[in-house]
Amino acid sequence: MKVVCVGGGPAGLYLSILLKLADPSHDITVYERNPEGSTYGWGVTYWRGLFDKLQMHDPVSARAIADHSVTWNEGVARVRDQVTRHRGDQGFGIGRHRLLELLAARTRSLGVHLEYAHEIDADGPLPEADLVVAADGVHSALRTRHAEHFGARLTPGRNHYIWLGTSKVFDTFTFSFVETEHGWIWAYGYGFSPERSTCVIECSPETFTGLGLDRADEADGLVLLEKLFADTLDGHALIGRAPADGSSPWLHFRTLTNRTWHRDNLVLLGDAAHTTHYSIGAGTTLALEDALALAGALRDHTDLPQALAHYERARKQELLPLQSAARHSAQWYENLTRYIDLPPEQMFALLGQRHSPLLPYVPPQLYYRLDRAAGRLEALRRLKRWLGPKLARVTD
Structure with a gap:
């Protein structure tokens, strides 16, 4: 063929x-x-x-x-000055x-x-x-x-995002949420080589214009983002790649x-x-x-x-x-304010549950408690299945 x-x-x-x-x-x-x-x-x-x-x-x-x-096999969430770690899939x-x-x-x-x-x-x-x-x-x-x-x-999404590199090497998949006077802005960071990581930064349209990112050129925009995420980047630089056609590097996901x-x-x-x-x-x-x-x-x-x-x-x-x-x-993420003020362990747990079609319709803390209860029940079921054959051998 x-x-x-x-x-x-x-x-x-x-x-x-x-x-x-x-x-x-x-x-x-x-x-x-x-x-x-x-x-x-x-x-x-x-x-x-x-x-x-x-x-x-x-x-x-x-x-x-x-x-x-x-x-990596861990996830890290930074919210304001608090850090939460969770084990995850490789x-x-x-x-x-x-x-x-x-x-x-x-x-x-x-x-x-x-x-x-x-x-x-x-x-x-x-x-x-x-x-x-x-x-x-x-x-x-x-x-x-x-x-x-x-x-x-x-179908275009609501939020703005930009795809960047950084010399900061993340050893875990890192989420970082920063509060500004114009609303929240957040980053997803993960390593891809011993020298570099990817850093995707996202925010709402209101935060985007409030911070002046719609008016900043690439260099000024990177300086502002480096200041906002200084704790996450540990002083490392962000690296941009301006589009060849001169358009804005900020995008709407479609x-x-x-x-x-x-x-x-x-x-x-x-x-x-x-x-x-x-x-x-x-x-x-x-x-x-x-x-x-x-x-x-x-x-x-x-x-x-x-x-x-x-x-x-x-x-x-x-x-x-x-x-x-x-x-x-x-x-x-488009409704981040619904979850961001939860206690850190609850917020990160619901970050992991963000794919759920039920989550938008259930009060976040109630969803968290229900999810925890369901997890405990499933753990008991797995323990029962594991113990069953062993108890049977003991009684025989």
């Missing part, structure tokens, strides 16, 4: 790896509009569950990714640049053709292929060609959905098909899982329309709970 993948991000590169491993005779070309090594962003996160899937399907790339990742951080380097090297080793600085726009001709994969992001040119067919819908994901031999992958709010840290994971699902559908169904339909059905179904979780997580 001849495959053309438009977009050299994690989804497109990993799909190419999987297809080549399944059948080395596939003729696969990846077109990326940007020069090699010019990727945007800082670090990305993933979790143990994704690593296990990568290890199962391609141990070579999985090991390379793990070897260049940093890990998390991983890796530089986006490094991740793409590793995946590109693996694709080349398998015989995939990579064409950088090669843009395929919304009006130009498509390369001839049996399968064309649109992995060209949320602003997908290929999806735009058939906008009415795909039925794309973009949730993308599509009515359908395929048309003839064209199929959407990763951010071209869907986005989920960054506060659940699932963007890269979902892109790679899309690639796993599409490769599996193509392996199991020799008929291309049937394979693409199966891929779309399966992924849409799997995404439903994650999209719901992301929507409620974004809303939790």
